[in-house]
Amino acid sequence: MGNLSFDPIVGEEVRVLGRQGLYKIVRVYMKPPTKTWRTKGDVGPPLPSLELMFIDLKSEESGEVLTDFPANSGSLKFDETHPVRCAIEWLKTNPDGRKYPDYIVGYELEAGNDHAGNPSIFVRFLVDPDYFYENGQASQEKIAQLNEFTDEVQQTLLSLGLNRWTYVRAGEARRALDVAS
């Protein structure tokens, strides 16, 4: 998991210190700081270009936009699902020869308690049901591949050593669309 990073992710909701409500991250980018510490008379090889991470945020309620917000300023508060989101986004890059399946059209994360009261994070990968069913019957081979993938995700999340239990399942993408309509 060498390249797994816990940087902010576009689309993620965060709270900003001193401001009300939730903000959505709309852009994450690197750029050099506005100030340079080299003076005109300096000699020697050029300094390596130093870039910092910035983000643009948009308020979910008021629509207020914050730009050039330093990502590592300590003013952002991520929710408990952040490390899980980072791990899934990392898996989407097909690391270590692993394959993120094409039939997964999205995923949902939710923090809460399981039925026994254990603090948990629920991960639901949304899949296209048409890929799995023909004439009303599921392809057992495809279901097995899907289960293998969710098992791998579960093991990846366990290796993060989170304080919360994780539940990783699949669900039909159509369900989310139905709710939206």
Next chain:
Amino acid sequence: MSLAEELLAHARFLANLDQRTTSQANIRRAISAAYYAVFHLLAAEVASQVSPDIPAGLRERTQRALDHKQMLKVAKAFSQAGARRAKDLPDDIVLPDSVSQELASIANIFKELQEARHLADYDVLKQFNPIDADTLVQKAEKVFKDWKKEKGSNNTPVFLAALIFGKDWNR
């Protein structure tokens, strides 16, 4: 056929119903049956390890002592493949081997199925899809296959004993 196997077959029957016409009741019962198939598989193995079968009924009675929440805790403790130690077990209970892929998978699926069973049986707000039944029933079937491989392992006695006695080991 054991009760666990019958329940698994019943879960498979319900999951195989036509996806276009199946009902919430069929899907929910498939998930519930899948969980209880795994529960009874493990319960029977625990009883077989800790109780003689004479007099008649003693071993079956022993199965009644199992507690779902305790089993969930143990499942969590054994859920990481490669771990040398099961979380929350007393320090003097040492695993002879690291947790195998099979045992970790059994533990994770048990945990997953128990949560899904609870939702399927009680959460009327939740809408289940056929793929919920298909994935979970196949996972239950995998537990049965994995258990055949894991059953003779060095870790099995610890796992089974923890399922029934684990809650009292830290007293």
